[in-house]
Amino acid sequence: MTVGAILDPPVDVPSLPARDRILATAYRLFYRDGIRATGVDRVIAEAGVTKVTFYRHFTGKNALIVAFLELRHERWMDWFRDALRRHSTTARKRSPVVTAVEEWLGSPSFRGCAFINSVNELGAELPEIHEIAQRHKEAMVEAIREALPVGPHRSQTARALGVAVDGAVVHAQYTRDVAAAVEALGTIAARVTADRRR
Structure with missing residues (x-):
């Protein structure tokens, strides 16, 4: 497999469970744009979840960074x-x-x-x-x-x-x-x- 296929596999984000949607979105944005430049609100919006759902799966941005x-x-x-x-x-x-x-x-x-x-x-x-x-x-x-x-x-x-x-x-x-x-x-x-x- 190519490096891109392993490190940045194409993901159908809307079809994923909520936690995986959040992580897949953060994975793409954190690496591409930087961690500081990517706020939780942007991850929530692009993942298509609510704040309640986000905080149900991650205690905050630091936990998401570690998961990423x-x-x-x-x-x-x-x-x-x-x-x-x-x-x-x-x-x-x-x-x-x-x-x-x-x-x-x-x-x-x-x-x-x-x-x-x-x-x-x-x-x-x-x-x-x-x-x-x-x-x-x-x-x-x-x-x-x-x-x-x-x-x-x-x-x-x-x-x-x-x-x-x-x-x-x-x-x-x-x-x-x-x-x-x-x-x-x-x-x-x-x-x-x-x-x-x-």
Whole structure:
């Protein structure tokens, strides 16, 4: 499946149960427009629910933010693990991590990392965001580690590549130059991997 089909699947919002309508709407708006820019009233209006219904399912905006990030984590990790598997079987010489990230950065819906964005927007006000972001990044690094050849420096290499991936994501987000971000990530991945083999 494509990155868009997994991360941003088409959803028939009106046909969903109320909680799912609210979450699907928030998921789209929070990632596309930003959390601060998206108020609860807008989510309620676009989800087609009442305030009473909203507060029956979520205690407030913070609870909705946490639910959004948990869903984003599940979807992103499903896509990333699948992409690493797919790209590990190709004949390309570069790392499957680089090819997977290129797939994501080049997708039409790419707006940066939801977790980095959320920490920057609200980390000081909602400490849970830091915990969710850290858990997400640890899962990303573990997926990278599992995709690397077994060796004594496997975990260190995975952590270095995880930091490099975050750098490429931020670079692509602010420059809108996916090719440059991917090229830099590829250079870092090649050098880190070569260093760890010594």
